[in-house]
Amino acid sequence: MTSRNLRLRRLRGTAPALSVRKRGAQPKVVALGGGRGLSASLTALRRITGDLTAVVTVADDGGSSGRLREELGVLPPGDLRKALAALCGDDEWGQTWAQVIQHRFQSQGDLHEHAVGNLLIVALWEQLGDHVQALDLVGKLLGAHGRVLPMSAVPLELQALVKGHDPDRPEDVDTVRGQATVALTPGEVQSVHLVPADPPAVPEAVAAVRDADWVVLGPGSWFSSVIPHLLVPELLDALIETKARKVLSLNLAPQPGETEGFSPQRHLEVLGRHAPKLALDVVLADEAAVPDRESLADAAKRLGAAVELAPVASPDGVPIHDPELLAAAYDRIFRMHGRIGPWR
Template sequence: MSAPHASRFGDPSRPAVVALGGGHGLSASLSALRLMTDRITAVVTVADDGGSSGRLREELGVLPPGDLRMALSALCDDSEWGRTWRDLLQHRFSSDGPLDRHSVGNLLIVALWELFGDTVEGLDLVGRLLGARGRVLPMASVPLRIEADVVGPAGERDVVRGQTHVATTGWRIAQLRLDPVDPPACPEAVDAVREADWVVLGPGSWYTSVLPHLLVPALRAALLETTARVVVVLNLTPDDETAGMRAVDHLAVLRAHAPELPVHAVVADPASVEDVDELADLCATMGAQLLVRQVRRGDQSAVHDPLRLAAALRDVVEDYLGDVGTRTGR
């Protein structure tokens, strides 16, 4: 199992990285990772049931394409050609008819799926059109539904179903599930995790974009068995589904849903950490290095800065290589 990691020592400037997530959070990590390497695979959640994606999913029975489209757009070639096609993919219609709020990219992706009958081939074709700096894959081969056990302010309990409802529940999420509970993972995504040098989890909607990857059995097994190093990038601010949660709580929830997952590094912005010592202690119990570094934009908005996040992730990689070099006498 050591062969896949020879690239860390042979060409550390081009690590093979798998980024897990969905939506704007995954776009943020991809925008940073593309500054580090061109060996990127985005593994994207497929549980969206709202907006254009939800309508196409319900009408045609396809995977929701929206988060896949956003990941492809984040990896587009930095040229006039790539940016033009990215803008076209992201363009939304505005009308009083059935096309209202549909994105061109969602329609294009679904059309290619119908033409070729192959989800991965269709996504690869869009990637070629964009000159994408990496590959985008779904985490599962079938559309998923997220379910959550939630607890209200007075201790009352309920079950919330559907990504949109889970994301906006307003109640504390106690436990997460997928329907179906044993979905088939995308084989190419499983292979990518097994062959990776690094796996990046987060940032993003913690319960509806980050944690679902750990609930797909074959993908979870790959994450536990891979020799890749796992990096968790914490969010800058809580969102609706994590209201009231601190940085340490996000990491604790991740550990609760996958206690056996090895985490090697955690990246956090100092303005988002209430108690650095508490977070450092939790990281230590997990065997993870904590890197507290400003990774938000200079205007202090709750948006990751690609250059700063890339620099932080590069430091994590270089620190690990230095530690390995020390241990091996290099």
């Protein structure tokens, strides 16, 4: 076994102790994102705080979510469902419900590939007529260790300007529409925007950001899950004006399609272009995923942030975050860079 894997085992072995932090002495944390990246953060963060809110993108237009969105005109529920599943506890109740809401039907009919959780969330939206109340009720049913909120109450379309989207016209810039298409687009994504361009933020999401001790942005699909939060004006204003400290968690590797060939520092540069007034406090990156530490430090400094390097990847070599190692990294950052003394 390599020395790196031995060290990872030792770090993993210390992580469970993080969950015993006393109630009343834990940070208020808001995590922003979507899909598997946000799920990774939530699975880690629920180990170290009981005061956790997820603010989730609502621009998904693929799969079960896209079908429900098109047929019923609802918010896409998929990323909200994934966030709720990530907040389920590690006990039998939590893991059973996490598996149930993630279950997809396999059939030759209309239910094929629909997720149970998507149908449950949409049913409660129709019954209650309130996005937030319905998601809170699902969270109560699951015993979720935190709250899940949509970033906007209206379905959004993600559009991207992509250079070389058509391989026959490598220098041309085209508009690519739809989150699912943007996530896998060939060519180089120049920028993204939302339609409508000035979407209303969910008030509870704005309030959570303003009242937080820490805001965590990323990891996740950079242009289709991370940056969209910065394109909702009320949410961006809250991120800029909040007294919370902000940590940006970088991906372990470039994503095929939208960030193909991106260095860690380039992720920071494109984020800064989309929200030039947003300042950060900490940039978290896996120590093995940063070949040029000086360039990353320079890019982070331009955003007002320090870089924290830590082993947060799965020890088996698969480019996914290890929840216990990521929890340990977040806990250390909160303690080192947070307020002096106990949490309010």
